[in-house]
Amino acid sequence: AIPPPEEAARMARFVLHNCDWGALATLSAQEGLRGRPFANIFSLSDGPPGPFSGSGVPYLYLTDMEISVQDLEINSNASLTVSLAQTPYCKKHKYDPQNPLCAHIIFCGSIVKVNDSEADLAKKALFSRHPEMESWPKDHNWFFAKFNITNIWVLDYFGGLKIVTPEEYYSVKP
Numbered sequence: 394a395i396p397p398p399e400e401a402a403r404m405a406r407f408v409l410h411n412c413d414w415g416a417l418a419t420l421s422a423q424e425g426l427r428g429r430p431f432a433n434i435f436s437l438s439d440g441p442p443g444p445f446s447g448s449g450v451p452y453l454y455l456t457d458m459e460i461s462v463q464d465l466e467i468n469s470n471a472s473l474t475v476s477l478a479q480t481p482y483c484k485k486h487k488y489d490p491q492n493p494l495c496a497h498i499i500f501c502g503s504i505v506k507v508n509d510s511e512a513d514l515a516k517k518a519l520f521s522r523h524p525e526m527e528s529w530p531k532d533h534n535w536f537f538a539k540f541n542i543t544n545i546w547v548l549d550y551f552g553g554l555k556i557v558t559p560e561e562y563y564s565v566k567p
Contacts, residue, residue: 395482395496396567398550402557405498405547406567408475409439410447411482413522415475417453417504419464433461437475437540441521449563451475451500451540452507452515454526456533469503473540496549502542512537 396403414436421431436454439447451473455462465471476497477483478490488495507515515537520527529535545557 395477400565401547401549401555402561402565403567404496404549405545405557405562406447406449406565408477408496408498408549409449409451410567411477411480412475413438414479415451415473417461418472418474419461420468420470422464422467423460431461431464433459435461436519436523436526437473438518438522440518445566447567448514448518449567450518451542452518453504453538453540454515454519454523454529454535455504455538456535458533465504469505471502471504471540473500473502474498475500493548493551496547499546499548500540500542501544502540504538505541507537507539511539515539 396407398404414434416432417435418430418432421427421429437451439449439451457463457466474497476490476495478495478497483490483495486494519537542559542562545559545562547555547557
């Protein structure tokens with residue numbers, strides 16, 4: 394069941410764990426767009442599907458060939474938005490994606506490559522939800538990365554955004 398609105402940290406964990414993709418916004422380094430906001434869709438995972446199996450860490454599978462990754466090479470700061478609009482929840486309740494009851498979370502932070510000790514965790518998290526990734530072309534030099542969260546905003550009810558600290562976020566289970 395979805396967490397109640399008074400449990401914003403749990404809601405943030407719940408939404409991330411139940412979403413398979415998000416909109417990642419960077420500052421563009423591309424000619425003609427340099428310095429402007431640029432959003433792109435990325436598959437993500439914080440762990441295998443199922444209750445209580447999420448780490449809360451948004452993992453991504455990236456290649457330097459992707460334009461947003463090229464932006465991140467210049468400036469690793471980004472924001473990531475995930476929404477229950479991609480799940481059956483909002484349609485079932487007839488909530489428009491912009492309705493606050495169709496909860497969405499905005500993370501701010503940076504994208505960092507995972508180290509060798511975390512790569513197996515990231516691989517399991519991503520490939521369990523996105524099995525197609527395993528067959529993506531090896532010559533694209535895919536790598537595992539994570540979204541290093543510094544700020545969290547939760548919009549899950551009327552009355553405006555709720556601020557959740559990373560410490561609060563990581564201390565709860567979805």
